[in-house]
Amino acid sequence: MTISFRSPLGFVLLLLAVLAFGYLLLPILVVVAAPLGDTGYLAFPPRGLTFKWYAAALHDTRYLSALAVSLRIALTSALIACTIGVAAAYGLTRFSFPGRRLLEAIFLSPLILPTLVLAVGLTLFFTRTGLLVGSWKLVAAHVIVCTPYVLRVSLPVLRRFDRSLEEAARNLGASPVMAFFLVVLPVVRPGIVAGTVLAFITSFDEVVLALFLAEPGAPTLPVMIYSAVQLGFEPSVAAVSGLLVLATLGLMILYHLLGTFGGRRN
Amino acid sequence: MDIQLQNLRKTYGSAVAVADMSAKIPQGRMLALLGPSGCGKTTTLRMVAGFIAPTSGSIRVGATDITTLPAHKRDTGLVFQSYALFPHLSAAENIAFGLRRRGVARAEREQRVTAMLDKLKLSGLADRLPRQLSGGQQQRVAVARALVINPSILLLDEPFSNLDAKLRESTGLEMSRLQREFGLTSIFVTHDQTEAMSIADTIAVMKDGELQQIGSASEIYERPANRFVADFIGRANFLAGRILRREGQDAVAELAAGLEMRLLDPGAAALPGAQGEALLRPEAIALADHASPGSFKATVEQISYQGAIANLHARLADGSAIVASVPPEDARGLAPGKLVGLAPKPAALIWFAKS
């Protein structure tokens, strides 16, 4: 440390940082802990201890089918976003042509677009054109918000990629397509995986587009939680949310460990 | 003012970065901290600068103990390896930074900055930003910034390592001239032994956080305290052998390569039968006829001309490699495969017992 924690300045900085972490984690802790209470209404800190809400949430078919919808949509959107995003990122880094920066800016622009604006635009668009049916509307919308994340992660990775490796492969007789699959892809794979995971999470957590575009009979999990929370505070919603948090935590730790043991993290 | 380090120690968890370092640097002298990468040189320097709190031990400057004094209250000028010039300030503003912090009035400040710019041949570059300066110019701004505050101690962390070889030598000499001119007590970190020997009064050789030897360049070169120092400073041949007998203070050793040699004052541990190695510097070897007594029989493997000398790489009878530095004219006419005699100069051997 440049500044000692024992100095007044260091102490104030440390205090603010501790406060920040408490602030960041408090609502998440609430969501996990509140359904443990046996009072029948949500309170934090919880009073008593029961696992019945968690048990009930695991068997609640409404939430389970919403989870299935969310997973399906997130997986489809992430895979499409990954495919078109990586192809575009490769093109953007591999070739230079006039307007390349503009194209890149356009591809990245949904990042800054308020999702609500996108949702209003797409809803009107689908109503008027009748294009796409069922859950594909939401998938299309999520592809638009997920692709920029894939690009954001894979562009720097591809830019850092040593072009001479690809040239060496070409020199050894590989076609451009073969060189991409044999040399480029394996080297930049961690970046692409990270981008796809990010896309998956974005789609899975997204609520605004889902509110507008999900099939009426098949809401996604965030929409279910959103509606349930608006209607009232049942412990079962909190239990579902708590499970979601715990699953996220587990997956994050798993991803981290895999990366660490796989030796791919730098 | 003189600097005194006493049992200075820094540990990170169970890792020891610096172990019980003690050294004294008299007023106006320069100490070089020399050692391989990771031996704790930077850590030692930063403890003196006040950036790292020692785990134990003390640092004194003159009569005051500064061990716990915060960095900004220590009267030290510091030149960083990466220069650490403030990228948003011009050369002149960088140099004026310390004067401003000390509340030096504007007129005096400008005059001192200008004087310093002149002294370091930077006039004309005053308004350039660091990124608009060459490596050598940046280095001089960093030195000027450290010197202008008239510190009583100057600390330098590998200040020349980013310069090319030529510039490095001239800057090093210039630096040592300035240090003498300002009468600064300084510590200078380097892993380049030539640099250390050419500009420092005293050299401290470190390894794995431990001080191996401290002394003048000639002491360290001629009387290395251990095998590591002997190997690290200059080129060294090590010849395995065994003590045959003692002759008063001296001893006679039998070397595996096939010679009996006299060792001057090899220490009390060199008892008959003891195994060890004898250090023989390449320049302490003269070429001789391969049959002459008192010389090693060796087969020439390669000759490399270095200008003023020629290095003769040869193999001894026991299969060990040896390097001899000889005048180029002596090496003329030699070719790989040829048998020569290598004669150690009298009293050239230094004995290190096997540990």
Next chain:
Amino acid sequence: MTKPETKGGGARWALFAPALLFAPCAFVYAVFFIWPQASLLAISATDAAGLTLAHYQRFAGDSYYWEILGRTLGLGAAVTAITLVLGVPTAYLLARVQSRWAGFLLLLTTFPLLVSAVVRSFGWMVLFFRDGLLSHGLMALGFADKPVQTMYTMAGVIIALAQVLLPLMILTLHGVFKSIDRDLEYAAMSLGARPIVALGLVTLRLASGGIVAGSLLVFSLAISAFATPSLVGGARANVMATAIYEQAIELLDWPFAAALATILLVTVLALSLAYGALLEGRGEREAAR
């Protein structure tokens, strides 16, 4: 290179490959992004009779909507301020602390980002109710003498939304502080600057571009946020996003919703252009270094 076939293949590849690589992405964007957004613009400026500014005039002429816009910008400013006060020290410490904890803490910062904003807002709602921890806490500390309702207030929205966006501020600033050589701080201190002065004159000065960029990012996300204001604020703390939702879904006045959306979009775009220009400037300065 020497074989002519390779050369010919390369030339053809160079011609068609970019088109092939961009085609899928460009198609998807054209149909599902540019077209809908363009027609949104068109809808906001037309009615049965053709081109009109009526929807925008309705916004401009109604103080209710100006109030909403003002409240939205106020929300953005408050959220940005909170994330700055907490984010700058945290990001700085994370960038400077040298231990394996740093990686863990960075992971801990990222974690809330992976949890849906709906879930996080829900957590706040449990705390905000009259009977919740916040109310009890304020009373216990003597700040209030009767139960406090934070739910359905702007204060609640600000507290919850700042938490939702804080990780982004920390992560942005972490990168900024990481790129500033700590030896610069040491250099300033060795020249006699007290730590706080060294931080102000060197670190914060060098980070200023990044701090402004991070603030613009958080500000534009705060004014476009929907889930948190709608859950925590309800109908009483109406902001642009909730107003748009209301017009579209509840009142089915799509043209007016489109006009409101366009106004929000233009505000965010203006901020983003500033953000981009700032980042660009930073990048160029760094590249030149």
